[in-house]
Amino acid sequence: MYKQECYKIFTKKSIYFVFAIIVLLLVYVNSLPLDMTMKEELFEELEETWGGPVTEEKVSLAKETMHASDAGTVSNNTFESRATDYVQFHVVSASMQKEEQSERVQMREGHLVEFANGTYEYREALKERDMLLELGETHGFYLIRSWRGMFELIEPVTSVLLLSALIFIGITPVFAEEYSKRTTDLILATKHGKRKLVTAK
Structure with missing residues (x-):
């Protein structure tokens, strides 16, 4: 079951598209000049x-x-x-x-x-x-140190939210496909549909 879910995820093109966006964002952030942050x-x-x-x-x-x-x-x-x-x-x-x-x-x-x-x-x-x-x-x-401290607090939170949103967008088609093909009710009606399948996802 886990292999099947992983296969469904990694065969989606959206996963690789989101991964490419994340890599480009990381490269862009690292290329910014350090003197911008003071x-x-x-x-x-x-x-x-x-x-x-x-x-x-x-x-x-x-x-x-x-x-x-x-x-x-x-x-x-x-x-x-x-x-x-x-x-x-x-x-x-x-x-x-x-x-x-x-x-x-x-x-x-x-x-x-x-x-x-x-x-x-x-x-x-x-x-x-x-x-x-x-x-x-x-x-x-x-040098406004209070502003600098505030942005140091916001920056990691913003990065986590951005990465979470990108991951959510990338994995969404995996769940949307079952709803579009109307197989959700059939899956939930199976023996392991409400427990092991949810854990696998």
Whole structure:
């Protein structure tokens, strides 16, 4: 009975299709660059240099290093250099977002002068200006360890659920075939249909 059930499973093309998908997913995950997760100790060392709110010194130094890397004068083939480029890119991006926020505040202050006091447009501009000012110096490079811990908790659970779903999809045709051929009632009516057959499946 066990041989028969194994034969039914391994003669299905869907099993090999799902197996191929699992292998491709494993290869894809292993090919992802490690610096995307920021789990390495190197990022903690980079946080000591580049961490905190953005400053003009950090931004100018990051731009100089990035220009040297683009020009080829500095090698970026090692993990350390790629991680440093990754952090410097975030520092420069944070400075650009800071400038955009400052320009938005100035634009809204101009609207406060333009619109009449008490109108909907005036209240909208005032509220947005006050909200942007309350944000303060939020732009910079930070390692959010609580998020990292949460994703470390989610990742293994997600992998188990994904593999379980793929296995379920692959084995489903084995059971669906008996229902489609209407042989389920005949199997359950046999001597071992309700006990040994269920265990074998």
